[in-house]
Amino acid sequence: MTFKIDPDAAGFDAARLGRIDEHLRTRYIDPGKITGCQVLVSRRGQVAHHATLGLADRERSAPVADDTIWRLYSMTKPITGVALLTLYERALFALSDPVHRFIPEFRDLKVGVRQDDGSYLPVEPERPMSVRDAMMHMTGIGYGPRDARLSLAAGPNQPMTRLGPGATLETLVERLSTQPLRFHPGTRWLYSWSTDVCARLVEVLSGRRFGDYLRETIFDPLGMVDTGFSVRDEDVGRFAANYRRGADKALELIDDPFESRYRRPPSFESGGGGLVSTMADYLRFCHMLVNGGELDGARILSRKTVELMRTNHLPGGASLREYALPGGYGEVGFDGMGFGLTVAVSQGPAPAQAVGSPGEYMWGGAASTIFWIDPVEDIATVFMTQLMPSGTFNFRGQLRNLVYGALAD
Numbered sequence: 001m002t003f004k005i006d007p008d009a010a011g012f013d014a015a016r017l018g019r020i021d022e023h024l025r026t027r028y029i030d031p032g033k034i035t036g037c038q039v040l041v042s043r044r045g046q047v048a049h050h051a052t053l054g055l056a057d058r059e060r061s062a063p064v065a066d067d068t069i070w071r072l073y074s075m076t077k078p079i080t081g082v083a084l085l086t087l088y089e090r091a092l093f094a095l096s097d098p099v100h101r102f103i104p105e106f107r108d109l110k111v112g113v114r115q116d117d118g119s120y121l122p123v124e125p126e127r128p129m130s131v132r133d134a135m136m137h138m139t140g141i142g143y144g145p146r147d148a149r150l151s152l153a154a155g156p157n158q159p160m161t162r163l164g165p166g167a168t169l170e171t172l173v174e175r176l177s178t179q180p181l182r183f184h185p186g187t188r189w190l191y192s193w194s195t196d197v198c199a200r201l202v203e204v205l206s207g208r209r210f211g212d213y214l215r216e217t218i219f220d221p222l223g224m225v226d227t228g229f230s231v232r233d234e235d236v237g238r239f240a241a242n243y244r245r246g247a248d249k250a251l252e253l254i255d256d257p258f259e260s261r262y263r264r265p266p267s268f269e270s271g272g273g274g275l276v277s278t279m280a281d282y283l284r285f286c287h288m289l290v291n292g293g294e295l296d297g298a299r300i301l302s303r304k305t306v307e308l309m310r311t312n313h314l315p316g317g318a319s320l321r322e323y324a325l326p327g328g329y330g331e332v333g334f335d336g337m338g339f340g341l342t343v344a345v346s347q348g349p350a351p352a353q354a355v356g357s358p359g360e361y362m363w364g365g366a367a368s369t370i371f372w373i374d375p376v377e378d379i380a381t382v383f384m385t386q387l388m389p390s391g392t393f394n395f396r397g398q399l400r401n402l403v404y405g406a407l408a409d
Contacts, residue, residue: 002066003040003047003280007406010041010048016406017041017049023402029054032251033393034368035243036064037385038279041403044378045287049406050279056240056386057257067280069231069239070384071255071262073273073365074331077195079218079285080271081135081342084198085305086217087205095341098128099139099197102204105177111140112180122180129185134197135341136313138323140181141192144172166267169200169210182325189314189323191330195342199271211269221298222288224281229274230265231257239276242367242386254388273366279384282371286380289373310361310375312338312345319347331364331390354397355404362396370396379403 007014020039028034036054040047052064087093093102100107106129110122129139163171176193183190199210206213211229219227231239239257246252255261262276284295289310293301301309314323320334330337331344336352338345340361348358362372368387373380381403383395 003050005047005050007048010043010046011409012041012043012048012406013408014049016408017402019406020049020399020402021051021053023398024051024053028393033245033249034385034387035241035251037383038064038068038070039383039399040279040283040381041406042283042287042380045290047283056238058243058251059241059253059256062237064240065238067226067238067278068384069226069235069276069278070369071240071242071365071367071386072275072277072282072369073367073390075277075282075363075365075369075371076271076273076275077342078363079214079275080195080198080202081309082285082289082300083202083210083214083217083271084131084135084205085301085309085341087202089302089305092205093131093201095130095132095135097131099131099134099201100128102201103173103197105173109140109177110180111184112182120180125181126184127186129181131198131201132313132341133185134194134201136339137189137191137194138186139192139194139197140183140185140188140190141176141194141197142179142182142190144193145175145179163268168267169196169203169269169271172196172268173200187323188325189320189339190325190328193272195272196270198342199269202271209269210271218285218300219281221300222281222284222295224277224284227275227277227281227285229262229269229276231260231262231276233263236263238278240386242388244388245392251387279382282382282384283380286371286373286382290375290378290380309341310343310345310359310373311340312347313340314338317347319351320344332362332396354400356400364390364396366390368392368395370399372396372400377407 035058041049056064056068112120133139242255243251288295292303293306320337336347343361346360357374357376360374364370368390371382
C-alpha cells in the first residue's frame, strides 16, 4: 500500500522528520549494521513520515518495499492482549479469575523456594495466578522445561519446535504445568511464557483455534491481510531475511525467507511471538488503539477497555525496576516503565529519562522491531527491521529523539 503523507497536517516539521532517514542510512545501513528497515510516524491518524530504506534480503539484493513482510516476534504480544480483552468484554472472565479455572493443568502448581543448600522446596502459592498476572508476566512461570525452553534471543529454531511434531498451545501449558513457579504470583515480574498462556486462554474461552480467532476478530475486521503465522507461497518474495551480528560485527544470515519455518502453517500458534506482518497492517492495529478500539467502522474494543489495557497495573503505580526479577529481561528496559495488559507503559520523561509523554505504551520484538503509541500527542510510531537480538542497538531511544524533535506544534 502507498501511504498518503502530510507532515504539516500531522503537526510535524518535514525537514526535521527527514533526519530519521539520514540517521538510519548513515549510522546503520551504509556501515552494514543492518541491511534495511522501514519506519513510519503518524499523528492524529495522518501519516507524517514513511521510509523504506536498504535491503530486505541482502542475498537476493531485494529492496525493502512498502509491503515487505517482517517477523514480529514479541510485537505479537499486544495483539494477543487485544484478543483476550475482546473476550473480557463478553464477560467471559474477570482479571482476578485464577487461570486454573480455565486451564485445569495449573490447579496444583507449586512455588519453588530456594534453600540454603541450593535445592528448591515446593510450597503452596500465596494465591493462584490470575488472568491479569498472565497478561503482565507476573505468573511466576519461568523460561520453561528443557523441551520448551524460552530463549530471549531465539533464532529460526524457536523453542516451540522442540515440543515435538504437532505441538500446540495446549501442549505447551501441559509442559509448563510440570514446572514449579519461580515466585509467588503477582509478587515479581519476569518476561516468560505468560503471553502464550494468554493465547491458550483465548482458545479455551472462545472455543476457537487461536489463529482462527485472531483472523475473525482482529485481522479481517481491520483489513490486516498480510498478518498471520506463516507466509503464503505467492508472498515469499516479500518476506525479509533475518540476520544477527556475528562476533566480528558482520551480519550473518540466520533465517532465509525461502527456507524459513514461516513457510509452513505451524501447529503451535505462539501468542508470545509467532506472527508475521507488514508495516501497513501493524499501523492499522496501532490506529485502532489510538482511536479507542475502532478503525474505519470496525470496533475491536471499547475506549474504556483500551484505557484498561494501557494503564500501569503494577501495584502502587510502581516501575518494572521495582518488580523485575534480578537477571530478567525487559524489551523496553525497566527504569521509568510500568506495565499494563501486555504492553509497557511509560511513567513520563523524568522517570524514563527520555523525551515523551506519561502513559505512552509500547513493546518490541526480538528482531529489533518496535512500536509506541503516545495518547497525549496522538502519535503512533512503528519501526521494522530484522536484526537479532533486539538490544543490539538503541533504535527506540534514537527514534524517540528524532520523532519528538520534529514536532512543530
